[in-house]
Amino acid sequence: xxxxxxxxxxxxxxxxxxxxxxxxxxxxxxxxxxxxxxxxxxxxxxxxxxxxxxxxxxxxxxxxxxxxxxxxxxxxxxxxxxxxxxxxxxxxxxxxxxxxxxxxxxxxxxxxxxxxxxxxxxxxxxxxxxxxxxxxxxxxxxxxxxxxxxxxxxxxxxxxxxxxxxxxxxxxxxxxxxxxxxxxxxxxxxxxxxxxxxxxxxxxxxxxxxxxxxxx
Amino acid sequence: xxxxxxxxxxxxxxxxxxxxxxxxxxxxxxxxxxxxxxxxxxxxxxxxxxxxxxxxxxxxxxxxxxxxxxxxxxxxxxxxxxxxxxxxxxxxxxxxxxxxxxxxxxxxxxxxxxxxxxxxxxxxxxxxxxxxxxxxxxxxxxxxxxxxxxxxxxxxxxxxxxxxxxxxxxxxxxxxxxxxxxxxxxxxxxxxxxxxxxxxxxxxxxxxxxxxxxxx
Numbered sequence: 001x002x003x004x005x006x007x008x009x010x011x012x013x014x015x016x017x018x019x020x021x022x023x024x025x026x027x028x029x030x031x032x033x034x035x036x037x038x039x040x041x042x043x044x045x046x047x048x049x050x051x052x053x054x055x056x057x058x059x060x061x062x063x064x065x066x067x068x069x070x071x072x073x074x075x076x077x078x079x080x081x082x083x084x085x086x087x088x089x090x091x092x093x094x095x096x097x098x099x100x101x102x103x104x105x106x107x108x109x110x111x112x113x114x115x116x117x118x119x120x121x122x123x124x125x126x127x128x129x130x131x132x133x134x135x136x137x138x139x140x141x142x143x144x145x146x147x148x149x150x151x152x153x154x155x156x157x158x159x160x161x162x163x164x165x166x167x168x169x170x171x172x173x174x175x176x177x178x179x180x181x182x183x184x185x186x187x188x189x190x191x192x193x194x195x196x197x198x199x200x201x202x203x204x205x206x207x208x209x210x211x212x213x214x215x216x
Numbered sequence: 217x218x219x220x221x222x223x224x225x226x227x228x229x230x231x232x233x234x235x236x237x238x239x240x241x242x243x244x245x246x247x248x249x250x251x252x253x254x255x256x257x258x259x260x261x262x263x264x265x266x267x268x269x270x271x272x273x274x275x276x277x278x279x280x281x282x283x284x285x286x287x288x289x290x291x292x293x294x295x296x297x298x299x300x301x302x303x304x305x306x307x308x309x310x311x312x313x314x315x316x317x318x319x320x321x322x323x324x325x326x327x328x329x330x331x332x333x334x335x336x337x338x339x340x341x342x343x344x345x346x347x348x349x350x351x352x353x354x355x356x357x358x359x360x361x362x363x364x365x366x367x368x369x370x371x372x373x374x375x376x377x378x379x380x381x382x383x384x385x386x387x388x389x390x391x392x393x394x395x396x397x398x399x400x401x402x403x404x405x406x407x408x409x410x411x412x413x414x415x416x417x418x419x420x421x422x423x424x425x426x427x428x429x430x431x432x
Contacts, residue, residue: 037341038255038257039254039255039256039257039258040255041254041255041257041258042255042257042258118338121396122334122338122396125253161416162412162415163412165403166404166409166412166413166416167416169397170390170413170416173389173390173393173394173396173397174386174389174390174393176393176396177389177390177392177393177396178389180337180338180389180392180393181385181389187381188382193382196378196379196382197382197386199378200377200382200383200386200420201420203419203420203421203422204416204417204419204420205419206419
């Protein structure tokens with residue numbers, strides 16, 4: 001079992017999680033741990049129920065199948081990420097400062113909620129078709145928000161990139177991959193890593209960090 | 217089943233693969249496909265043998281277990297990647313040109329051999345302890361090669377980064393994550409993506425692309 005905190009996924013996020021019954025929350029948490037540890041295919045509903053301290057029958061009151069649990073974890077995880085990205089993009093500062101905040105938070109999030117991150121990013125192929133479509137739409141929205149911010153920076157003369165889509169992909173990719181390699185033994189805190197990645201990404205996008213944008 | 221070409225993993229690489237019996241090669245290929253599709257835990261030796269057109273008994277002539285297959289895939293995959301990195305780093309050009317080539321090839325490789333890439337990067341936790349140690353050592357070598365090239369660029373005044381380890385991690389991370397998101401439907405060829413990522417990484421490392429380094 002990992003000791004990763006995963007409460008960040010739902011805690012404090014505006015996806016209606018506050019209204020979720022505590023038993024459903026326990027099931028989602030147990031499912032995340034099982035899927036991350038054994039993979040979706042090798043996990044049984046009994047594993048998940050046991051992890052949540054319930055009987056399999058009690059599990060079915062809340063979710064009809066392990067696929068339904070995976071679908072809900074993936075939907076909620078992506079919805080929370082989109083919310084985080086939108087909040088950062090909608091700030092009042094210039095495009096470079098907003099991009100920096102976006103990368104800082106996106107990166108720190110993937111380090112902190114890495115167990116959830118692995119499940120929502122690496123078990124996509126196991127999603128039922130309708131759930132896959134929902135998640136694909138959320139992922140597209142995330143990429144579009146990042147691309148739109150890059151476009152804004154280009155229009156303002158703050159960024160300089162040849163291919164907006166490739167650059168947007170690189171920005172999200174760097175953050176997502178953090179959930180693969182980050183461990184509790186990493187020498188950087190999630191926030192430190194976020195700040196360093198924020199700096200690297202701004203350079204990657206051609207922002208001139210000497211012009212008062214850089215932090216001391 | 218994916219239609220990803222995976223022959224790149226062994227073909228033409230100097231890990232002694234040329235001497236591998238054809239049946240062993242077929243088993244490795246079938247194991248990669250099964251692990252990528254269902255995950256390691258949900259794959260049986262029978263699945264792998266069937267995929268290779270053999271009986272389970274014939275499989276055991278070559279590998280004692282599915283863990284042994286995973287170990288060999290991971291070792292060979294990482295050894296091949298290290299070889300690729302070392303070749304790029306050892307070139308005769310300046311640090312920026314060598315970094316560009318490293319990123320171009322590392323990226324294109326992870327796009328082309330993405331099925332292998334997923335297995336060797338996302339099933340690490342399933343490795344037996346001794347195999348895990350072998351792979352961890354190879355991964356460390358890869359990171360060190362990249363970090364050493366960044367150090368060289370810093371010493372030559374060509375790069376400018378605050379944290380060499382974080383920058384090296386970002387460089388490898390960008391490439392590795394390609395195997396997660398790249399598909400046969402991607403609008404960029406592996407080589408195009410490599411060139412674009414080469415450009416983005418050089419900027420990230422603070423290389424001045426206007427000074428004759430940039431390509432037209």
